[in-house]
Amino acid sequence: MKKILTLFAVVGLIAFSSCEGPEGPPGVPGLPGEDGLIAEVYEVSGVNFTAANDYNPIIPLNPAIFDSDMVVLYRLAGVDNGQDVWKMTPELYYFADGRFNFGYNFNFTKNDVSIYMDGNDLASVESSFRTNQIFRIVIIPGYLTGTNKSANKSDFSDYNAVIEKYNIDDTKIKSIKL
Template structure:
């Protein structure tokens, strides 16, 4: 009798164990919710012979090497708001030959802006002194998520709107 009870208990246990199903849940979390675009504003940027008409804008922190960096220069303003021009930016003489321009490159740690052209020492201080630049960092993820959508990178306002950047939260850095 003990053997029959043991046998029934064993069979019952096996049936109970068979009803326990282990389900694996795989979470496909490919969306990076904690990566945000950033804007840093650099003011009082001067270009002169002493710095070889170049300026490094050091980032407050390192960015990912895959991030996209856009650099804009405050070119003017009016009742409609500020006018931001995307670098590289070139100015020409009336005969359409190069006068001067701004160009940039960047690393994970900084952006370098060069003023180049002819007679830079004779160039108006309005283009050399107290310049204001905005560096817009766009995480690489956004490049993948924007498939089928386009943004005009020359239009600062469109970039800010497209990437949902809150301008009230940008960081001001004085050089």
């Protein structure tokens, strides 16, 4: 009797598992990019570090980013043979005797990026380092950064390597003017 009940259970299970219903409606289309998630770049020009803003300009992000996103910040440090030279922050400068002079650093929330200068006497830093600076904010979805294996990690210090690694179209940079 147990064998017959087991046989009916197996046959019933097979019969019900092969049933299909009608196909459901299509889902909402996703964003363009890899699996609907894209890395993006904002260029912020006219950034000034002054006593009035406590050497800490705040850059709004609109729309807000996700909690899992990664933000990398680069400062335009110059031009070499017609190519922009981007330095990753934190970026530190020292006096000739090795003492710390000043540096750029940042932190971020879902809604903004706070770029700030560190140093003992920021008012004495040459104006070429304090005024009319240009930064690039690279936002990389956490989904893309969480799968890196140790042998395949990005070199975040190299702006061009990051752009290549995450297939960012460098011609579609969004501008923010302060």
